[in-house]
Amino acid sequence: MARAAAELKSVAEEARACTRCPLYRNATQTVFGEGPVHAKLMLVGEQPGDQEDLAGRPFVGPAGKLLDRALAEAGIDRGKIYLTNAVKHFKNEPRGKKRLHKRPNRYETEICKVWIDKEISLVRPVLILALGVTAAQSLTGRRTIVLSHERGHSIALPDGHRGMVTTHPSAILRMPDETARRAGFAGLVRDLKAAAKLAG
Numbered sequence: 001m002a003r004a005a006a007e008l009k010s011v012a013e014e015a016r017a018c019t020r021c022p023l024y025r026n027a028t029q030t031v032f033g034e035g036p037v038h039a040k041l042m043l044v045g046e047q048p049g050d051q052e053d054l055a056g057r058p059f060v061g062p063a064g065k066l067l068d069r070a071l072a073e074a075g076i077d078r079g080k081i082y083l084t085n086a087v088k089h090f091k092n093e094p095r096g097k098k099r100l101h102k103r104p105n106r107y108e109t110e111i112c113k114v115w116i117d118k119e120i121s122l123v124r125p126v127l128i129l130a131l132g133v134t135a136a137q138s139l140t141g142r143r144t145i146v147l148s149h150e151r152g153h154s155i156a157l158p159d160g161h162r163g164m165v166t167t168h169p170s171a172i173l174r175m176p177d178e179t180a181r182r183a184g185f186a187g188l189v190r191d192l193k194a195a196a197k198l199a200g
């Protein structure tokens, strides 16, 4: 355990200096994963957003707040899970004083996979829950993910780990009306509960 924790720390340190793709140029810092080194459940998001980029921690902005509410409703302690992202730098386009979120492309996601692979091999979670399509593509290696069909089911990942996919919290925030947002939130809670049950 102490050895894995030390290795994870040193990988995080290495990732801090990552220039493997151009995304580091517009970002403040690398946002590495966080959580107990041998967490049974790992959650993987897309990439840090504006607030995560500034804070240096995953899921601390609006999507993180929604995720925190869903975790609480699912009875999952955030302190007991490992939270990370498929891409470790905030991809954005500066627009005046704002930085507009841009979805990472396939090249950026694939090149960043080296870090998540290291996190997975050290944490060795029982179940990895992909939040949204980018994380699901990164973890499965597949280009096509049909969230509406695939969500909530246990799947085998190419590296032998057990996985599951669900909606990204940001997608719920972007839903057009309160009814859709409520249904989206309930779906996320349901999938979180299923993931936690499988993780044990």
Ligand code: URA
Residues within 6 Å of the ligand: 045, 046, 047, 048, 049, 052, 057, 058, 059, 060, 061, 063, 064, 085, 170
């Ligand atoms: N969205 C993500 O996918 N990850 C974060 O850390 C924050 C927002």
